Amino acid sequence: MFNNTEHVINVAQISKSIVNDLNLVTHRFVIYPALIFYLWFIGFIGNLFTYLRAELRNNTFCIYSLCGSIIDIINLARNLFLRYLSAKYAIRIPWYSLRATCKLSIFLLAFLPHLSIHFLSMAIID
Incomplete structure (x- = not known):
């Protein structure tokens, strides 16, 4: 049966x-993540110019937001954009081949987004 x-x-x-x-x-x-990367990057650069103005430098909310924007730019460039290039164009990322740099890369993949969220929460608490 x-x-x-x-x-x-x-x-x-x-x-x-x-x-x-x-x-x-x-x-x-x-092809669409590249457009999203560029828009995010433009937004973070706008945040940098906004929060680096002289009248906002003494405000702790702006300092936390500035630090969060800097970490987001680093996260975007270090983690997301390089992974996109690796997947789209088969570019070999050299620090994945060594044991120590691979561990550091995995650590940064998890740590940078959390650090950005912590800066955002500190800005909200402030």
Whole structure:
């Protein structure tokens, strides 16, 4: 009545179909993150110019927001943009090949977004 080989083949075909659909979506929409990176970068640069004005330098809220914007720029350039270039253009990132720099890279991948969130929360608390 029920053949196990037909069931396995159907599952394998379904899995291939899902993988093919995901690959198609990835290839079609991988051009849009670059636009998002540029818009984020322009926004962070605007924050830098705003918070570095002389009348805002003594305000602790502005100092926390400035530090958060600087960390966001570093996170964008160090983590997200390089990963995008690696995925889109197959550029090899050299610090993933050494053990110490790979550990540092993984640490920064988790630490920088959290640091930015902490600066934002300190600005809100202030």
